[in-house]
Amino acid sequence: MIFLDCGATSLQKPAQVAAAMIWAMGHCASPGRGSYCQAEEAAQAAFKCRTLAAQLFGAEPEQVVFTMNATHALNLAIKTLVSPGGSAVISGFEHNAVTRPLYALGAKVRVAGRRLFDPADTLRAFEAALDVRPDAVVCTHVSNVFGYRLPIEEIARLCREREVPLVVDAAQSAGHWPISLRDLGAAFIAMPGHKGLYGPQGTGILLCGHPLKPLMEGGTGSLSRQQEMPDFPPDAGEAGTHNVPGICGLAEGLRFVQRQGPAELLRHERGLLELALEGLDGASGIRCFHGEAQMGVLSLTVDGVDCETAAQELAAREVAVRAGLHCAPLAHESAGTLETGTLRLSFSAFNTRNEVQRAAAIIRELGNR
Numbered sequence: 605m606i607f608l609d610c611g612a613t614s615l616q617k618p619a620q621v622a623a624a625m626i627w628a629m630g631h632c633a634s635p636g637r638g639s640y641c642q643a644e645e646a647a648q649a650a651f652k653c654r655t656l657a658a659q660l661f662g663a664e665p666e667q668v669v670f671t672m673n674a675t676h677a678l679n680l681a682i683k684t685l686v687s688p689g690g691s692a693v694i695s696g697f698e699h700n701a702v703t704r705p706l707y708a709l710g711a712k713v714r715v716a717g718r719r720l721f722d723p724a725d726t727l728r729a730f731e732a733a734l735d736v737r738p739d740a741v742v743c744t745h746v747s748n749v750f751g752y753r754l755p756i757e758e759i760a761r762l763c764r765e766r767e768v769p770l771v772v773d774a775a776q777s778a779g780h781w782p783i784s785l786r787d788l789g790a791a792f793i794a795m796p797g798h799k800g801l802y803g804p805q806g807t808g809i810l811l812c813g814h815p816l817k818p819l820m821e822g823g824t825g826s827l828s829r830q831q832e833m834p835d836f837p838p839d840a841g842e843a844g845t846h847n848v849p850g851i852c853g854l855a856e857g858l859r860f861v862q863r864q865g866p867a868e869l870l871r872h873e874r875g876l877l878e879l880a881l882e883g884l885d886g887a888s889g890i891r892c893f894h895g896e897a898q899m900g901v902l903s904l905t906v907d908g909v910d911c912e913t914a915a916q917e918l919a920a921r922e923v924a925v926r927a928g929l930h931c932a933p934l935a936h937e938s939a940g941t942l943e944t945g946t947l948r949l950s951f952s953a954f955n956t957r958n959e960v961q962r963a964a965a966i967i968r969e970l971g972n973r
């Protein structure tokens with residue numbers, strides 16, 4: 605199987621990830637819940653993982669909150685900053701993990717920047733939208749549909765100048781592009797552990813530059829006599845027993861990213877994107893969405909072939925891609941592809957040039973029909 609759906613989850617992981625998870629299941633109890641050696645092992649493993657994440661993303665270990673996925677992290681961040689009926693400015697490329705929590709809160713949402721691959725336009729739109737001060741700006745760093753990398757450093761500068769808290773959805777950038785809580789001065793950065801960080805599913809991280817409101821209440825192993833949840837991270841966001849095997853696996857994924865180096869991972873991914881474009885852009889019956897500031901995600905349409913049918917044909921020929929709206933109808937509305945959806949190829953460190961060329965050849969055949 606040629607796996608080109610890494611934007612959903614990176615199926616192929618470094619071998620150390622599964623090994624660490626199996627080790628944890630035999631050796632780790634619950635962090636912060638005892639002084640016997642298995643509880644201590646668990647506490648040390650969790651702290652090591654927090655430290656690795658903090659080193660990679662310009663934070664302190666205590667600012668690293670473990671979550672189930674990016675959606676969980678985004679819900680924590682959004683529901684801390686936006687009260688029911690409050691307001692937010694978002695980009696035109698947000699995932700449902702951002703828009704649905706805002707919808708559930710009944711928030712007044714302004715959408716800024718709907719032009720694909722146009723960072724200058726995106727920035728102007730955010731500048732205009734911030735004339736009226738919202739409770740928060742929530743912005744994806746990289747569109748999961750089109751791979752467009754938004755100018756997050758400049759958007760963060762605007763937010764700092766206007767004193768508006770910023771939540772960054774780094775679901776498609778963490779592990780692919782440098783991002784630092786400290787440098788951005790963001791309130792929160794949310795990321796999955798299971799995509800570009802090569803950890804297992806069931807893991808995610810919320811980096812906290814702002815006090816955190818709990819989503820759930822429960823045991824934390826700290827301040828046990830009091831009934832209010834601790835108001836400090838990470839405990840405020842981590843009620844209940846941790847996913848220790850997941851955290852140990854994630855630590856190995858983070859080590860892999862650190863070893864390879866984000867610059868090398870990016871170079872590889874960009875090389876695969878260029879190769880896919882060489883094989884597909886301008887080919888008969890195929891429309892590729894590409895442009896400035898694009899990461900290793902490529903959306904395309906095939907004339908006369910419904911994207912779900914195209915994905916099924918690819919699956920039958922052992923190529924895994926994602927078709928449809930990719931849980932991001934707003935991004936499709938912005939790009940004018942809401943009715944058709946797109947076929948999406950997304951790459952990881954484990955994809956080879958040969959795999960991308962083979963997938964492109966099959967897609968060209970579909971276009972030629």
Ligand code: PLP
Nearest residue numbers: 673674675699701748773775796
């Ligand atoms: N935000 C973006 C941009 C995404 O691409 C995704 C997942 O595809 C999410 C949020 C949600 O991530 P998770 O599945 O880890 O909750």
